[in-house]
Amino acid sequence: MFLNINKIVFLVFFLCGTAVSAQVDEKNIEEDKPIKSEGRKNDNLEQDDHYGIFEIGPYLPISIGKNFANEAQDQKIGIQAGIAINLFNTPALVGLRFTRFESDVTNREVLGNYKNSNVSTFGLVLGYHVLLEPKWRITSSVSVSSVTYNNQANDFEFVDSGTSLEFRTSVGYHFSKIFGIYAAPTYRLDFLDINAPAQTKDFLDSASYLSVSFGIRFVI
Amino acid sequence: MYLLGNTYHTMKIIYLTFLLCVFGIFGCTTEVLDNERILIEGRVVDVNGNGLENINVKAETAPFLLGEGITDTNGNFSFTSLKTNRNRIIISINLKNNQIETPLNSIVFEYRGLEIQRNYELGDIMLRDTSILDFKIEKTSTTENTLKWQLVFKSGSCERNFSDDNIPDQNLCYEENLFATQNNSERPDFEQQFLTLKNTEAIFTYSIDQGAEQTVIIPINEELTNYVFEY
Numbered sequence: 001m002f003l004n005i006n007k008i009v010f011l012v013f014f015l016c017g018t019a020v021s022a023q024v025d026e027k028n029i030e031e032d033k034p035i036k037s038e039g040r041k042n043d044n045l046e047q048d049d050h051y052g053i054f055e056i057g058p059y060l061p062i063s064i065g066k067n068f069a070n071e072a073q074d075q076k077i078g079i080q081a082g083i084a085i086n087l088f089n090t091p092a093l094v095g096l097r098f099t100r101f102e103s104d105v106t107n108r109e110v111l112g113n114y115k116n117s118n119v120s121t122f123g124l125v126l127g128y129h130v131l132l133e134p135k136w137r138i139t140s141s142v143s144v145s146s147v148t149y150n151n152q153a154n155d156f157e158f159v160d161s162g163t164s165l166e167f168r169t170s171v172g173y174h175f176s177k178i179f180g181i182y183a184a185p186t187y188r189l190d191f192l193d194i195n196a197p198a199q200t201k202d203f204l205d206s207a208s209y210l211s212v213s214f215g216i217r218f219v220i
Numbered sequence: 221m222y223l224l225g226n227t228y229h230t231m232k233i234i235y236l237t238f239l240l241c242v243f244g245i246f247g248c249t250t251e252v253l254d255n256e257r258i259l260i261e262g263r264v265v266d267v268n269g270n271g272l273e274n275i276n277v278k279a280e281t282a283p284f285l286l287g288e289g290i291t292d293t294n295g296n297f298s299f300t301s302l303k304t305n306r307n308r309i310i311i312s313i314n315l316k317n318n319q320i321e322t323p324l325n326s327i328v329f330e331y332r333g334l335e336i337q338r339n340y341e342l343g344d345i346m347l348r349d350t351s352i353l354d355f356k357i358e359k360t361s362t363t364e365n366t367l368k369w370q371l372v373f374k375s376g377s378c379e380r381n382f383s384d385d386n387i388p389d390q391n392l393c394y395e396e397n398l399f400a401t402q403n404n405s406e407r408p409d410f411e412q413q414f415l416t417l418k419n420t421e422a423i424f425t426y427s428i429d430q431g432a433e434q435t436v437i438i439p440i441n442e443e444l445t446n447y448v449f450e451y
Contacts (some may be wrong), residue, residue, distance in 0.1 A: 109289050112257060112302040156284055158252040158302065196257040197339040200300060204257060 056081040057215010069207035072107035079215040093127035114153040121145035162192035183214040258304040262342030269293025308332040349418035359408035369426035370400035376415040429440035
């Protein structure tokens with residue numbers, strides 16, 4: 001719980017920092033005119049000459065709820081990368097996303113005798129892209145991924161696997177036409193398929209996270 | 221013809237060796253299973269039925285420790301264990317590295333040959349007070365004697381083996397142990413510590429130079445009982 005508060009404080013500072021940085025740089029961008037903005041309407045993506053968005057950056061998972069991830073594991077900062085392309089010249093996007101982070105086991109009595117998990121997801125993304133103005137863009141997306149918890153003890157390894165569902169809104173600020181930064185709060189649900197007694201099945205079978213990812217994005 | 225037969229024989233040996241290697245490497249490997257958990261629950265009590273706190277409980281399938289728990293203030297424990305591809309699991313209560321160091325005994329439940337269940341409800345498990353019998357034989361006479369002796373005492377350990385159902389088919393709990401040997405001029409003295417149950421008796425029977433058998437009852441009432449026999 002203490003660690004989660006730390007993560008939330010870190011997140012707030014990061015978002016504030018990003019917003020301030022964006023405002024400071026705004027003037028320079030307008031002077032340099034690196035973004036083609038003439039004739040662009042805020043809601044008209046047909047005039048936006050990009051086909052794909054590539055994002056990569058740190059991923060900060062913040063576990064929530066009554067489940068094993070929140071009550072028996074401690075998540076570390078990981079990485080998220082994704083690529084999405086415009087679907088038939090519409091604001092709709094389709095793509096792939098990869099996420100990976102590590103969790104330390106803090107309560108082995110409820111999870112079993114292993115020390116940490118490398119959690120990774122890889123799956124399909126469906127999204128919608130909105131341009132507020134030339135520099136600010138919002139992308140809302142839903143992704144369905146396969147999720148694996150690669151669990152490690154001192155002398156053995158095993159895997160818990162299932163499906164992950166992610167609802168994500170990415171706010172991007174562009175310094176130039178192709179380069180920008182983003183921050184993306186995410187609500188994530190992992191549904192695992194663990195054979196366990198009824199008393200513990202619900203606790204072990206799902207994990208939920210209110211995560212945030214941030215980093216750099218390239219538009220091509 | 222002879223050569224063909226010989227080649228066939230050699231091929232057969234190579235094939236069998238290959239099979240043995242494959243089964244040797246992969247067939248006997250213990251692996252922790254993916255997406256599997258079991259739950260182990262119970263209560264640890266003393267001889268009066270009172271819950272015992274801070275008693276460790278472990279689940280193992282050699283060579284892996286799969287789960288571990290500790291009893292609460294009421295003696296209850298409940299912990300999640302991993303599961304292996306072996307139909308064997310050992311649940312040990314109050315098992316320590318050195319059995320001699322604990323005043324309470326340990327109990328081991330071994331399930332083998334059964335499909336591993338999802339939930340092991342072990343019920344009330346009674347631990348008993350153990351005692352160390354520090355047993356010594358010292359030769360004090362100068363004459364050459366042969367001392368034949370035996371010591372019978374209650375074992376402080378308890379092991380229950382299950383192979384078909386939840387009724388133990390082997391209940392090796394607090395068995396009577398017998399230790400017998402002889403001492404003579406080549407090996408005049410003896411000393412060993414035995415783990416036994418507190419509030420029991422050990423029976424020491426001896427004869428010197430094939431004389432009449434004598435019996436000594438040794439009461440075990442303390443955590444450490446010292447007994448020295450001189451001849």
